[in-house]
Amino acid sequence: MTLYITHPACLEHRVPAGHPERPDRLRAVEAALATPPFAGLQRMTAQRASEETVARAHTAAYVADIAGQTPDAGLVQIDVDTTLSPGSYEAALRAAGGAVQAVDEVLQGRARNAFCGVRPPGHHAEREKAMGFCLFNNAAIAARHAREVHGLDRVCIFDWDVHHGNGTQDIFWNDASVLYCSTHEMPLYPGTGSRAERGEHDTIVNVPLAAGDDGAALREACDVVIFPRIAAFRPDLIILSAGFDAHWRDPLASLNFNEDDFAWATREIMAIAARLCEGRIVSILEGGYDLEGLACSAATHVAALMEA
Numbered sequence: 547m548t549l550y551i552t553h554p555a556c557l558e559h560r561v562p563a564g565h566p567e568r569p570d571r572l573r574a575v576e577a578a579l580a581t582p583p584f585a586g587l588q589r590m591t592a593q594r595a596s597e598e599t600v601a602r603a604h605t606a607a608y609v610a611d612i613a614g615q616t617p618d619a620g621l622v623q624i625d626v627d628t629t630l631s632p633g634s635y636e637a638a639l640r641a642a643g644g645a646v647q648a649v650d651e652v653l654q655g656r657a658r659n660a661f662c663g664v665r666p667p668g669h670h671a672e673r674e675k676a677m678g679f680c681l682f683n684n685a686a687i688a689a690r691h692a693r694e695v696h697g698l699d700r701v702c703i704f705d706w707d708v709h710h711g712n713g714t715q716d717i718f719w720n721d722a723s724v725l726y727c728s729t730h731e732m733p734l735y736p737g738t739g740s741r742a743e744r745g746e747h748d749t750i751v752n753v754p755l756a757a758g759d760d761g762a763a764l765r766e767a768c769d770v771v772i773f774p775r776i777a778a779f780r781p782d783l784i785i786l787s788a789g790f791d792a793h794w795r796d797p798l799a800s801l802n803f804n805e806d807d808f809a810w811a812t813r814e815i816m817a818i819a820a821r822l823c824e825g826r827i828v829s830i831l832e833g834g835y836d837l838e839g840l841a842c843s844a845a846t847h848v849a850a851l852m853e854a
């Protein structure tokens with residue numbers, strides 16, 4: 547059984563006109579998952595993460611700062627491309643809460659795997675810094691929740707968003723219990739993610755790709771580097787930072803994956819998870835800014851998850 551978690555509050559994180567990380571992204575994913583092939587999805591509404599839960603990957607002071615900066619009207623600019631609107635704090639708590647809830651459902655055996663259709667995305671959010679459209683690091687919060695609440699020994703986060711997840715890397719730089727693996731276009735925002743960045747305990751695995759690379763480069767990165775590292779790490783849970791902005795249609799980057807490449811990576815990760823951790827996968831939406839590329843990629847990803 548595959549679980550789909552979202553919350554209408556995630557549409558209420560508003561951004562300036564013309565901003566790519568817009569509510570229509572989530573509407574496009576919702577529309578794709580409302581079609582007949584997805585009738586078998588188990589659907590849940592995301593709970594609100596507590597501030598204590600969010601602070602497992604950030605700090606209480608940072609969480610309070612985001613709450614305090616959230617305006618009653620209009621928009622507040624945190625950095626050049628990250629904004630807060632009146633609904634942003636609630637959206638961010640529901641996005642993190644959905645990821646945590648997915649962990650609970652999967653670890654308690656009520657779902658085999660889960661996809662969280664949430665925004666704002668999370669992987670650029672560092673321990674004490676919002677950036678790159680991200681407020682709270684949903685994948686990192688989910689991983690810490692799995693460790694500290696469910697007592698898992700090891701969690702893997704595989705991030706195939708086209709941008710490097712500097713925030714996730716920052717949060718787990720000194721944490722040997724979480725293996726962070728990323729494929730991303732380089733050079734590209736945010737500028738981190740070289741192979742030399744490996745963390746204090748060699749649990750950061752960066753495989754940068756070059757502009758123009760296609761699904762063959764993804765397969766090579768996975769087969770040669772990332773999948774062997776995941777197998778050797780023997781995680782108890784695999785979390786996917788599932789951004790779909792490496793799709794060829796995406797306006798923010800220049801990789802040339804297609805929707806079938808995301809389905810391939812999903813099935814391969816499912817096979818690894820089946821061997822190592824009873825198939826337990828929690829997938830969390832990150833980027834993806836062409837509505838058609840995002841919708842068809844999310845659809846092939848979730849359809850593959852449903853094959854479990």
Ligand SMILES: [Zn+2]
Nearest residue numbers: 707708709833
């Ligand atoms: Zn991205």
